[in-house]
Amino acid sequence: MDYRTRLQASIDCIRHCVRQGHALRGHDESEPSKNRGNFIELLKFHARGRQDVERVVLKNAPKNLQMTSPDIQKDIVHAIASEITKGIICDIGDDVFSILVDEARDTSIKEQMAIVLRYVNEEGYVMERFLGIAHVADTKALTLKMEIESMLVTNGLSLSKIRGQGYDGASNMSGKINGLKTLILAENSSAYYVHCFAHQLQLTLVAVARHHGDVGGFFKAVSDLINLVGGSSKRMDKIRECQAAKVVEALCRGELETGRGLNQELGLKRHCDTRWGSHFDTLLNLTRIYSSLIECLDIIIWEGNSDAKADASCLLRLVQNFDFVFILKMMIGVLSITSELSSTLQRKDQDIVNAMHLVRGAKFRLQEMRDKGWDSLLDSVFSFCNKESLPIVNMDDLYFPLGRLRRKSEEITNLHHYKVELFYTIVDMQLQELNSRFDEINTELLCCVACLNPDDSFADFDKEKLLKLATFYPNEFSKDDISHLDLHQLDAYIFDMKTVERFAGLKGIAELSREMVVSKKHRVFPLVYRLLKLALFLPVATASVERAFSAMNFVKNTLRNRMSDEIMNDFLVGYIESDILDSLDDECILHTFQNMKARRGSL
Template structure:
């Protein structure tokens, strides 16, 4: 449009007393007669120089041809070489100047433009193009929804497997005459809509529409950010940004905004990338009201961490350490500090390395376990039914994988005898170190100590494992999370006070079943590896009950108290007053008024004055309403206020409720993104671009939004991205 405007205005040709200057010993100046001879020539009074309008608008890649640089940027001033230089600039028929002239003529000739030509397409051509594009979008939607690769290694027509997208398109067109007649080999060779660039553009259009849906869902409201970084299969560090917000229906949502490649994991670098992602989506740091990270020093550092950098710009962006990470760290601390427990988990790791390091050995365990299950079914010891007697294995425990320790220990008693059989085979048939390791491991796991610690840790970890799963819910609120932590502490205390007898019974029962030695609780406990004369005279009961059971449970309780006490701040104490449990038993107007002062941007002095009487009316109304008296958690309260239209009657209270829900609980949503990243970008697809990975992940992770996206929106976004050969 700008170029056409310049051409319609024509070259700048002022009538002027052209100044003279000494050139080659003679006074020279620009000649007005050149205007008539060279229709493209224009003159600048300010610079006393001549230019070529056509070359300026359609600059050649090589400006040196025909003296192009002087006629485009610096200006022509060699008046003594006038006609010669101007003719040289024009050159022959295929000179760069004449090419620029033809481009200008084509631009002014509307009937020859691509846009007009597209508009002249027949209705049937447009219909075929729409069907072809719609078929490609449908197939790509399915691939993105399932996280499947689009392209194949060989997409030529002679290939037997042209990749998921092409093969799915062939299947999609099978039996549908209207589609089959316009796709693949039946489509124009330059408009098949199957090229890699077209695939990328469609995926980008899908991601764009999903992100737009998320931004529209947030509207003008506030949000929190959940951030973490991880490496992909091509050894690139990526940072994922997840937004936590309350939508218009009162539901807490955690949505993936984007994933970006970061050059390093310094706090300043991460902050700049976060700002870039937010600005691209039309958001800003000023709207953040909560931060959730995993507790690494570059994220949660008090001085130079990401938390501190964001707080420096936005004092209302309160930070909450990921609850699930804190919970997992308590297990690591107990395992490292208690000698027997640490040795137990070391033994478990060695056992898994020894048994799980060979496919043959795992097959032996499966075959042995299957035979035992069949025998137990024949004897009536096991019942048949759907979901019963499933094959189980040994998972490798890891401090960074939530719940992995519990899953490992939970499966071990069920396949214990099969593991013993496998170790016997290794002891007899293996050579070298494996033979010795199998012998030592057999001795260790066939002891009362091993059986006792195994069952004790299963009971202890079962309590915190349920807590871990609850904390990973996307709609979990901070107050309910604190109550769950408090409930876990009470359950551990109850286990300490009342769980000894049941634990001992389960250990003895297991030992009898597996023919393991059973320690007499009244006898003296013998410490292995230490002379008896130096050993402390204690009974087995004291050792297992006090030194193991009580000590491990107490250490667990102590770690829970120490790691979760720092979130018991004044802010969260005030937030807890919104909890609707027990008919709003925790309601405290003074603390809620104090809570409003934590958010000065949302509550002015005048708002706080109006909040005081509104809280009185609110608590009277909800206590009289039966639909509010049985609510559990702030999340349910928020949804019910929207359903009952109470957010209109008590807008300031509803604002407090939403701010309380914005405080993050766990970064589980970010961890799920990284799990999806490892699935989408694997060793077979390690060359995905950063932009392509982001687009694919947005569609794959937010598949529920993808499912309800209107095809017409994707069509229009794709069509508007660039000029297409086809027209809708």
Template sequence: MKQSQSIAAALSKQSDQSKIDYRIRLEASIDCVTFLIRNGMALRGHDESEDSDNRGNFLELLEFHARGREIIQRVVLENAPRNLQLISPDIQKDIVRALAMEITKEILKDLGDGFFAILVDEARDVSIKEQMAVVIRYVDGGGYVVERFLGISHVKDTRALTLKNEVESLLIKHGLSLSRLRGQGYDGASNMSGQLNGLKTLILDENSSAYYVHCFAHQLQLTLVAVAKNHGDISLFFGAVSSLITLVGGSCKRLEFVRNAQLNKVARALSYGELETGRGLNQETSLKRPCDTRWGSHFGTLVNLEFMYSAVIAALDDVQRDGNGEAKGEAIRMLNQLDTFDFAFMLKLMIHVLAITNELSLALQRKDQDIVNAVHLVSVAKYRLQQMRDSRWDSLLASVVSFCVQEGIEVPDMNDQYVPLGRSRRRGQQVSNLHYFQVEVFYTVIDMQLQELNSRFNEANSQLLSCMACLSPYKSFAAFDLEKVIHLASFYPKEFSSRDINFLRLQMDSFIGEVQRDERFKDLKGVDELAIKMVETFKHNQYPLVYLLIKLTLILPVATASVERSFSAMTYIKNKFRNRISDDWLNDCLVGYIEKDVLSSIDPECVVQCFQNMKSRRGSL
């Protein structure tokens, strides 16, 4: 029972100095592993023999770490006992496992016995294995909304029941229960959000308070995809953009030509004083391929295309003159399509429309974004689109004309009959240019966008979120409605009994009356700020039921951005050079790499003790 008096310790016959040396050696190895994991770097090397020029990141870093530090240098590598150097692959993995365990322990300690929500998604890794990532969302002791990476798990298939079992196993592994779950966030795939047998339904069958929210950012992307596919001219426009990127980006020579042409354009503009100079300005840009599943990619592609338009035209001219075969013909076709008022109008229109939705997308991807504010942001985006439809036609047309004059594109008379590209005047619609561009494109595209937003964000009209909006502190709780707040509490019968609801009514009356007169609560914008301010002013102790209801509101997830970021980290950790990483090793590396701030706050002594207690070690402390 006393480690220092055990038989194993007695038989080891280690002196006090050897224990000191062992601790120094272990701490040095932990320091090196921590640095490498924090930066997502590989630990092992291809050739780790003593005569190798590069023995791998871990050994090279350990040698560098010991250089000039005599207290470390005398106990590591060749100066350590051959059977206790603490540099083997197994030791490295144990240290990473200890770091991951301590990080998870800190996260669970921060969560405590509070309620939480889960964000789940699956994706293939580089070795074509389906991986499921789980992120938990909760409110910490300071009232802040936190999203933390819990782990990643290999799933043999993506059926809802398989995913549910894996989620439950991961929660049980970390001592969490589905009974404490109060929210689910997925991307809307049928195996996740299916009404009959989806993951959300299987979890709701066990916990009716685990309300599901379809990822807002994913819904926003789907609205764009729907418009791009359902409007004929917009579909052709995005098809032309995709073909253009394939043609220009398919050759290093063409890409280099575009870069040089753009560089010369910027240099001329700077010499004439048409561009400002400064840090971060006039950076090199490139054409990015838009992707239906990559948030904001369409907007970034179109912005870069507008900025590099003349350079792209110059590259197509070069291919037309000097190219051969299919490339030459494709360049001629693209020039005929790009060098038109139709293309310039579509480009400008979609940039203006996507600028509004892109701002919303970026706001939704914040980790601390709350559901009430997210619904408000969607409403603001709808209002801005409607405002654009009502009063921005003239300014849009003026910007298109200005762009065409600058790029040498012919501007048609708006009163003339519209002639579709590639078709004769007789077979075209008998409408004027003004009617076509204003009514059939401008109004129609914005109307389709608004219709898709209304249909896809149906959660914004749900009874639950309508009640949650009453807790918003905006404009001194202008939206507050006591009856709706009480109705909101009824959605959580396990937390609010009939007796608690009576107490909540009394607390809410007193709370609203007090905070409306308190200057500290005057300029709050969202429910997240309200929770933080309540903790700062200790009103969370004075009004515990009010604070509990606010926490339940904040727990509901908004977007699966944190899960998407974990998949981005996975592609960095498990790449084509490290494609044989085991599932447990991948999970431990990801925990340390993603949760860097928690890793930095861990007491090194805790890692030492965790490593030592993991299994029987040759050395003792």
């Protein structure tokens, strides 16, 4: 009983540390130390006031059975990770699944590959669960495939059960000749590949910025501005002071409302081509602290060193130019559409059909902005210029670009330049890139999947296309199954769906899946539900993998860069899948730990 109490106390403390991603060991764990590390200190706190625990732990425990050594800590973390992984595998059962894969470097410059499983549980919910992370010697497609297969086999899974692949579009992943997707498709023809939707959106924005000189120059100026102002703590403090004073003035004039979460302190967010949505956040904050930035640049011109003065002077001329304000407002309008779409696509339970509709919706909104948004954009630009006392150009005057001889420039009006050469061109480039990046929306497989959509009382239902969809998965549908779908089940299914009130107003096939399980219709129409699950297996975005890498950088940081791959993987499983960790039974962890190897104590 003493051994069980001691082990239970250690497990409780380690569960908390894993749940929060905290380090276990300290720099000095000897008894005279004032800080013996998170685990020991937490164990001391846990035992305080609890006589049953205090009398059997730490100095009151036998010297050879204290259950606090580094090896014991690692074994407990491994036992926790094993139980979590076992729960995920049991949740999948004998069903099929999809994989989301990406690789990134950790803080010790080691290439790590993360795998996330996407599946539909017994309740009809789409789940994306972290399976594990593994160190790879290189990023060749064959190496990645071997590591994926090894990790799947270790956990009792198989490549033959994969029904979808999701990657970020890198050549080693999505290459048509020797890419990872091609190698897996060679062994499993039903493992269909979908390029990450959120990644494609970011590529669309980057392509527009690079292919249009004015927009590329604008983002270059924004980057220089962030480097000049955001690189100095003193300059950022000055911006905060100026912004705080302006907020107080606006509140006194009644221009701003007070309340929880309003008027928060803002900084300059650094945008990045590989960070989804960062461009929109950067530009939005830029408009909010614009006047404070101008004041800061003025101060740099007067008080800064020679290099900083020159940079600030050039940037001040650029930022106070009408062209800068126009592109700023225009790009905020464009990015508000794509950024909202990107955030929606990153939901774990997002389904491919709804994602396709969201992309089409974004294209429609961009086209609507092109057709009807010019006047509102111009009003917004003029209003901003008046508020900040900036010069406003006359749209009927001739346009003369900066840095070009007037005699060599074409005679065009300002209206033609800003409306046609900038506004129409940028929106058209965005639409063109969206159409080219999301070409798989027009493929036969996804067109067939779209017929399962329950929107508008199953208006997209097409029996022939759904029968065609079944032929894409020969391992799930035999000829007899397809015949039964054709003659009986599909007709009965669509009649039932359209006549039962609870299925009216559903949005997306994810909601349809959950509702079919709740109403037991998945047992009445098992073949249709199988089609529905296969459609849900198709991945939308690799956001879950990106979140895993964010967790990796938090768990294995510069102070913990000597962490081994095994303990990092076990830590990440518990930290990422914290909801499963919270539901774990202590008895399972106790027995898993006890059975890992011979122990001095016995339960």
